Amino acid sequence: MNQQFLTELKAVTAENRIFTDEPMKKHTTFRVGGPADILVQPKGTELAAVIRLCRKYDVPYQVIGNGSNLLVGDRGIRGLVIEMLSKEDEICVEDDCITVGAGMLLSKTANRAAEHGLTGMEFAAGIPGRIGGAVVMNAGAYGGEMKDILTAVTVLDQEGNEKILSAEELELGYRTSCILKKGYIVTGAKIKLKHGEETAIRARMEELKKQRVEKQPLEYPSAGSTFKRPEGYFAGKLIMDAGLRGYLVGEAQVSEKHCGFVINRGNATAADVRTLMQNVADIVEEKFGVRLEPEVKMIGEF
Ligand SMILES: Cc1cc2nc3c(=O)[nH]c(=O)nc-3n(C[C@H](O)[C@H](O)[C@H](O)COP(=O)(O)OP(=O)(O)OC[C@H]3O[C@@H](n4cnc5c(N)ncnc54)[C@H](O)[C@@H]3O)c2cc1C
Structure with a gap:
């Protein structure tokens, strides 16, 4: 790995969020995968700076969420792995809409929706991904999918510029979207739900959880x-x-x-x-x- 790249990376992201030769088995739910040359967890505007740096030094990068849909090779990943994490305060609920960071877990987002008596996201509570991964995959279960609740997504393009895409522009289909094809990084999403009863929402979430525990090898x-x-x-x-x-x-x-x-x-x-x-x-x-x-x-x- 280019030392100058590493030095500049340390200038744009805190050193305690940069890991070298990081075993990817620690970052995937399969618990499989060799080392990434570098794994970085950028915060906020650091992400765009990291992307620009990768372009400047021609370093390949790979974005991951919770690693719950990934099989990483035994010889690991050359270049940079960008792990998207969001802090608790990156969920904002206004009326029936939720604005959420791409690194937020679906389970936390669904729980926050329930707390506010918002229905429509119960299907996602047991999917172990983050918002960005769920948009990329159009994650779905038990008759619901991200396509039903997304209204817009913010992304960074390969130059590190921000764009806002409407749900229609995402080309969401069965376990697919246009994100990977276009080389975008999802940074956040806007979700629209409906007002409902917290007790009924929680009961549905419990029922789906029970079905998962019964049927899946969790x-x-x-x-x-x-x-x-x-x-x-x-x-x-x-x-x-x-x-x-x-x-x-x-x-x-x-x-x-x-x-x-x-x-x-x-x-x-x-x-x-x-x-x-x-x-x-x-x-x-x-x-x-x-x-x-x-x-x-x-x-x-x-
Ligand atoms: C026990 C179990 C149960 C599951 N049940 C379901 C289910 O019911 N329904 C379902 O649909 N899936 C299910 N999954 C699969 C998985 O949880 C989903 O596909 C989830 O949406 C992946 O999210 P992630 O954050 O883990 O993404 P990752 O696995 O980290 O990444 C998936 C893909 O998205 C890309 N990506 C991730 N984040 C971003 C981002 N911010 N910007 C750009 N690209 C990004 C990655 O490069 C990769 O190509 C299950 C998995 C497990 C382990």
């Missing part, structure tokens, strides 16, 4: 649903019907509780997970003629 590290839902099918059912329940590669395993999840039984490597995913997709295709596409984003060097 006791193991994972990245949630490993594959996207193919049209007309359920990935988990196809995998189960292919006889792959509990299928193991190293310490990566098709969950016995929910075949749509690949879990890390302890010390799985990214190579284990990737091989398992390829084998599963091949076997399912051979049996049913349906190709499973990963929902999990693979980044870094494998």
Whole structure:
């Protein structure tokens, strides 16, 4: 890594928020991934300065939220990882609208909505991502998705300039948006909900939490649903019907509780997970003629 780059980085971001050779397994819910050359947690306007610095020194960067939809390679990530974190005060509720920083957890945002008697975000309370990652993925569950509640998003473009995009401009679809394609970084979002009853909102959140605990292997590290839902099918059912329940590669395993999840039984490597995913997709295709596409984003060097 260019020393001059590191020196200038320390001038724009506090040194205690810069980490070198940082194991990415500490920053992903899969608990898998080799070291990032540098991981930085910029605050506020520091982000634009960091982006400009990366451009000046031609250093590649990768943005992450809570790492809950990521498989990072065992050899880690060259260049910079920008981890988006937001402080508690980056949620502002006004009437039925919430303005929130990209680094805020969905669960915290949904809880704040409930506190203010705002309904519409219950679906997101159990999704372990941050707002930025949820916008990128158009995260959704139990009949709701980010598309239903987003009105606008603030982003930084590759030059570090701020833009405001309306929900329509985000091209939100099933687990997709235009953010990655355009190389934007989400810095904040505006969400519109409806007035409701806090007790009913909390009851719905509890009910959905119960369903997750019952059906999902939350006791193991994972990245949630490993594959996207193919049209007309359920990935988990196809995998189960292919006889792959509990299928193991190293310490990566098709969950016995929910075949749509690949879990890390302890010390799985990214190579284990990737091989398992390829084998599963091949076997399912051979049996049913349906190709499973990963929902999990693979980044870094494998
Ligand atoms: C147990 C479990 C259950 C889950 N259940 C669900 C579910 O019900 N529904 C669902 O949709 N998902 C689910 N997921 C997957 C995951 O939580 C979501 O995809 C979530 O939205 C990812 O957010 P994140 O902050 O963790 O993003 P990350 O995983 O860190 O990143 C995801 C992608 O977004 C990009 N990104 C992240 N932040 C930004 C930003 N600020 N600007 C630009 N790009 C950014 C990253 O580069 C990456 O490409 C689950 C995962 C787990 C582990």
